[in-house]
Each structure stands twice: as structure tokens, then as C-alpha cells.
Amino acid sequence: MFVSLGSIIGSGWLLGALTAAKVAGPASLVSWVLAAVILAALALIHAELGAAYPVAGGTARFPALAFGVLAGFTGGWVAWLQAVAIAPIEVEASLAYLDNIAWVREHLNLLHADGTLTVSGFAWASLLMALFTVVNIVGVKLLSESNSVTVIWKALVPLVTVAVLLSLRFHSGNFTAGGGFAPAGAHGIFAALPLGVVFALQGFEQAVQMGGEARNPQRDVSRAVITAMIIGTVIYLLLEVAFIGSLDPAALLKGWSNPIEKGAFGPYATLAALAGAGWLSYVLYADAFVSPAGTGLVYVGTSSRLSYALGRENMLPRGLGKLTVRGVPLWSILLSFVVGEIAFLPFPNWKSLVEVVTSATAIMYAFAPVSLAALRKRDPGRPRPYRLPAPKVLAPAGFAAANLVIYWTGFAITWKIMIAIVAGFVLFLIARLTTPEGERPPLALRSAAWIAPWLLGDTLIGFLGRYGDGGNLNWLPEWVDLLVVVVFSLVIFYWAVALAMPEERVKAAVERESAELAV
Structure with missing residues (x-):
């Protein structure tokens, strides 16, 4: 539960x-409530999947179980893209907050005037990434213990701020x-979702990703996901x-375009100072480092377990799917560190990647409802310690909700995610060609035939729709566009x-997965 909650409160x-x-x-x-409803439905779906199939890197493996290698790789690759990007973005958020302190700005010189990392800032960011890497290499026990300490702090500070x-x-x-x-009507409510709301509430699936290392995953994974989601939603609404x-x-008086001092990177610290609680400002600046x-x-742990899952299935180089004697995916953790370091270069600040990560996360989440429905149909005898209520309603509704989030993110973001997915398939092809023929899992092309039309359809609807920062045509009328997304989603589902x-x-x-879990 602390692993999931620690990801939600960043x-x-x-x-x-x-x-x-x-x-x-x-x-x-209303945006927060809507996001909570959407993500709660998806969280319940993940809770059943995680309890029934408690394997490391679950979001990559659930679609692979139901639809074969191509579907598993697509879901796993998108999940890895969003997970591997979050760790460096959180590090940048920490440094950007600390740079607001005069002493830090004067002596450490973390950021340039345009917000990008200086040489000193890159060194401190690399040190943090290295620390995350070492903790993950030691193993999930140290990860959970160190995370538990920070989560207690991370939950208390927002509640104290509210009070x-x-x-x-x-x-x-x-x-x-x-x-x-x-003031902006329904359009404003929906448009706010990809601008930090969904991003803030995501992360419940982290307990699922590490379920293979839990002591009693069939019992604990579902409880962890649901409890973390409830706590996170209450805190964000308050x-x-x-x-x-x-x-x-x-x-x-002139609207909501600039409701607080321009450039106030930590708005709660500014409000605390105006309220005469200067002491809280210092606590918030400390938390601005601890929470991210x-x-x-x-997320270093999460991304490494996703690449581990892809390596185990021979979808990426097989070395990524090997464990140390402590049961830790060493090479996958090191890969997350290297890619995280590279991510500091093209994405210099927190806001530059939130929408991209939100869209990738929605695609990742969308694989869960279809996987659940397919696995219930094809693997009905599987013990399910937690069962999703009203699955015939919530599963298709969860898939449609994930597609709505993709649509609200906008065409300008969606097409970039599609390019990244294509790049992933190039790596998949290389891994497949370098794997002995007898060890290549069958592609199951027929079972994965729905994926390309789905992703291309989402991109086309976004191009014709009315959300995003550019590139779209605004041809679909308001509300009609949402109906188009829902109908399209149900057909694909x-x-x-x-x-x-x-x-x-x-x-x-x-x-095969059960045998690995037993080992």
C-alpha cells in the first residue's frame, strides 16, 4: 500500500x-472527482489482475497472457516509457523547488534562468538517480522500508497544509x-485532467508491478491498490x-489565468507565507524535495521490473530478464538509471513531460480492462482472491475512460506517443532477430490485430477533435466528440x-508465469 501511495503522492x-x-x-x-472515478475503476481492475496473476511487471504481462507477445510488448513498452521518465522528472521537480531557496540558488546554482539544469544541477540530479538505483539493487525490502518512511512524511505534510x-x-x-x-464550462473540466490531475492520481498500479516480490500477493495486492487510491483521492480533494x-x-477579479503570483513554483508555500504561517513554507520546501x-x-524500481518482464519474454534483450541471487533485476535497474540520465537532457522541467506521461499512462491502463475481460473468458477457473464488481460494466467502462483521457490530452501529444511506440517495435524486431528461432515466442498476430486500429483511431479522433495545444482541426462538436470516443472504444473493446x-x-x-512465481 505504501509503494502505491508513495507513487500517488509525488x-x-x-x-x-x-x-x-x-x-x-x-x-x-469536479476534475479531481472525475479523475478519481476513472482511476478508481481502473484501480479495481488492476486489483483483480494483480491478485490473480501476481508477477513482476504485471502491466506488461497481463496483455501477453491474453493476447500474446505483440500485445504484451505494446503494453509493456508504453508502461516502461512512462515509468522510466517519471523518476528524472521527479528529481527535476525536487531541484526546481530547492532552487527557490536563496541560499541554494546562490551556492549550488542548480538551474539556469530558463529552468534547465546547470552542470551542478545535473551532478546533483545524477547523485539522486544513483541513490535510487543503489536502493533498488539492494532489493524490494529496503525499497519498501525506505519508501515507508517517506510516505508517512508525504501524507502528513499535505494534511497539515490543508488544516x-x-x-x-x-x-x-x-x-x-x-x-x-x-468559468470554462465542461471543456475546462475535461482539459484540466491531463494537465496534472490524472498525473497526480496515477501510480496505484505500483503494488501490481512489484506483486511478484510480495509475501502474500494474492491477498495483499488488491488491498494495497484500493486503500492507496482512497487515501490519495481524499488528500487531493482537500x-x-x-x-x-x-x-x-x-x-x-480578472479570471483564473493567473490566480497566484506569477512564477510561484511552489504555490502552497506562497499561500502559507501570506497566511502568516512562515514555518509551514519551510516545511513545504523540505517536502518539495522529499515527495518527488x-x-x-x-519508479526506478517500477521501470526496471517492466524491462525485466519484457526481457523474460524475449521481447527485449534477454539479459534484462535475469535476476541476481537476491531476486533483483540488476541489468534492468541499471538500464533505468542510464535512460533516466538521458531524459534530463530533452525534458528540462516538470511541466514539459506531464502531458506525455499522462497519455502514455492512459494507454498502459487501457490494456488492463480488455486483458481482464479476455482472461475471465479464457481462464475462468483461475482463483481470484479479489473479484471486480459488475465486470461486464466496469471493464468496458474502464477502457472507454482510458481512451477519453488519451483524447483529452490532445493530438499534439498523442502522435508523439505513437512515434515512440513505433520506435519500440524496432527494438522488438532487433531482439527477436537476435533470439534463436526455437526460443522465439509465437507472435499471435490474429489476437493482436485490434491494437493498430485502436491506436490509429485514437490518434485520428484527436486530430479531428477539440483538445490539445495545436495540430487538431476542432471539427467534432462538443459532447459529440466524447460520444465518438466512447462508441469507438466499445467497438474496439x-x-x-x-x-x-x-x-x-x-x-x-x-x-509458465505460475511456475516462475513459485521459483
Whole structure:
């Protein structure tokens, strides 16, 4: 539970409320509720999958069990892309917050004026990444113990912030100021989701990714996912209420485009100072380091276990699928470190990658509902310690919800994710050609036939739609666009389930995973 909660409470809590309010105003509260509902449905789906199939790198392996190698690689590659990018982004968030302190700015010189890392900043960022790597190499026990300490801190600080702001500085009129409760209408509520809201609440699946190393995964994985999701949602809703209520009413007279001092990277620290709680500002700057760093620590572990899963299935070089005597995927952890270091170069700040990560995460999450429906159909006798309620409703609804998040992210982001997926298939082809023919798993082309039309269809709808920062045509009318996404999603969902591998092949794949888990 702490592994999942530690991923949910990262840099998103410090920045998500501000970015959401600038787009949706007070109706950003609806954005958080909507995101919580969407992600809760997906969390329940992951809870059943994680309890029934508790293997490391689960998001890569669930689609592989149901649809074969190509589907497993696609889901795993997208999951790895978003996971490997989050650790360096969280590190950058930590350094950017610390750079707001005069002493740090003067003596350490972490950032250039444009927000990019200096040589000193890159060195400190590399040191943090190296620390995350060492903790993960030692093993999941040390990872969970070190993460537990930071999660207790990470949960307490937001709750203390809420209590202080609500008691010292709360203006109820702010919830109807600057154009009313929903100044940008429904469009603003939906547009806020990929601008930090979904990003902040994601991470519940981390318990699933590390389920293979849990002591009693069949019992604990589902409980961990559900509990972490509930706690995270409550904390984020309280934070948004405290943020909106603590703003200076005068700053909202002209709308929500700039509700707080321009350039205030840590908005809660600014509000605490205005409320006369200067001590809280220092606590928040400390937390601005601890929260992102704790999340980065977890995601180094997550990304390494995803590449491990892909290596085990011969979808990436086989060395990535080997474990040390401690049961740790050493080469996969080192790969996450190297790629994380490279990511510091093209993505110099927190905001530059949030939408990309959100879109990739939504694609990753979308594989879970179709995998669950297919596995229930093809592997009905599997013990399921946790069972999803109303699966015939929640599974297709979860798939449609994930596709809506992809759509709301916008065409300008979606097409870039598609390029990254194509690049991944080049690596997949190289790995396959360098694997002895007798060790290559069958591709199951028929079972994966739905993936390309799905991804291309999402990209086309985004191109014709009305969300994003450019490149789209705005041809689909409001609300009609959402109906198009939902109908398209349902068609793909039921087609995909019908194309799942035959029952005997699914059971054979499950037996291989069960044998590995027993070892």
C-alpha cells in the first residue's frame, strides 16, 4: 500500500491544484472527482489482475497472457516509457523547488534562468538517480522500508497544509469568483485532467508491478491498490479546496489565468507565507524535495521490473530478464538509471513531460480492462482472491475512460506517443532477430490485430477533435466528440476480447508465469 501511495503522492500534489485551477477555475474540484472515478475503476481492475496473476511487471504481462507477445510488448513498452521518465522528472521537480531557496540558488546554482539544469544541477540530479538505483539493487525490502518512511512524511505534510490554510486563510467567495464556479464550462473540466490531475492520481498500479516480490500477493495486492487510491483521492480533494479557498480574492477579479503570483513554483508555500504561517513554507520546501524524491525512488524500481518482464519474454534483450541471487533485476535497474540520465537532457522541467506521461499512462491502463475481460473468458477457473464488481460494466467502462483521457490530452501529444511506440517495435524486431528461432515466442498476430486500429483511431479522433495545444482541426462538436470516443472504444473493446488467444494457449502462458512465481 505504501509503494502505491508513495507513487500517488509525488510532485503532483504541489503543482496539480494550480494547473487545474488555471484551466477550470473552482470546477477543478469536479476534475479531481472525475479523475478519481476513472482511476478508481481502473484501480479495481488492476486489483483483480494483480491478485490473480501476481508477477513482476504485471502491466506488461497481463496483455501477453491474453493476447500474446505483440500485445504484451505494446503494453509493456508504453508502461516502461512512462515509468522510466517519471523518476528524472521527479528529481527535476525536487531541484526546481530547492532552487527557490536563496541560499541554494546562490551556492549550488542548480538551474539556469530558463529552468534547465546547470552542470551542478545535473551532478546533483545524477547523485539522486544513483541513490535510487543503489536502493533498488539492494532489493524490494529496503525499497519498501525506505519508501515507508517517506510516505508517512508525504501524507502528513499535505494534511497539515490543508488544516493550516483552512483555519487561517479561507475565502468561500473564491468558489464563485472569476467568472463563476465553472468559468470554462465542461471543456475546462475535461482539459484540466491531463494537465496534472490524472498525473497526480496515477501510480496505484505500483503494488501490481512489484506483486511478484510480495509475501502474500494474492491477498495483499488488491488491498494495497484500493486503500492507496482512497487515501490519495481524499488528500487531493482537500488540497484543491484549501488552495482555491486560500487565494487572494483580488487576484481572481480578472479570471483564473493567473490566480497566484506569477512564477510561484511552489504555490502552497506562497499561500502559507501570506497566511502568516512562515514555518509551514519551510516545511513545504523540505517536502518539495522529499515527495518527488520518494516517488522517483519507486519508479526506478517500477521501470526496471517492466524491462525485466519484457526481457523474460524475449521481447527485449534477454539479459534484462535475469535476476541476481537476491531476486533483483540488476541489468534492468541499471538500464533505468542510464535512460533516466538521458531524459534530463530533452525534458528540462516538470511541466514539459506531464502531458506525455499522462497519455502514455492512459494507454498502459487501457490494456488492463480488455486483458481482464479476455482472461475471465479464457481462464475462468483461475482463483481470484479479489473479484471486480459488475465486470461486464466496469471493464468496458474502464477502457472507454482510458481512451477519453488519451483524447483529452490532445493530438499534439498523442502522435508523439505513437512515434515512440513505433520506435519500440524496432527494438522488438532487433531482439527477436537476435533470439534463436526455437526460443522465439509465437507472435499471435490474429489476437493482436485490434491494437493498430485502436491506436490509429485514437490518434485520428484527436486530430479531428477539440483538445490539445495545436495540430487538431476542432471539427467534432462538443459532447459529440466524447460520444465518438466512447462508441469507438466499445467497438474496439468487444472486438479485442473476441480475438483473445484460445483457452489452451492462455492456460499454457499462465502456467509458465505460475511456475516462475513459485521459483
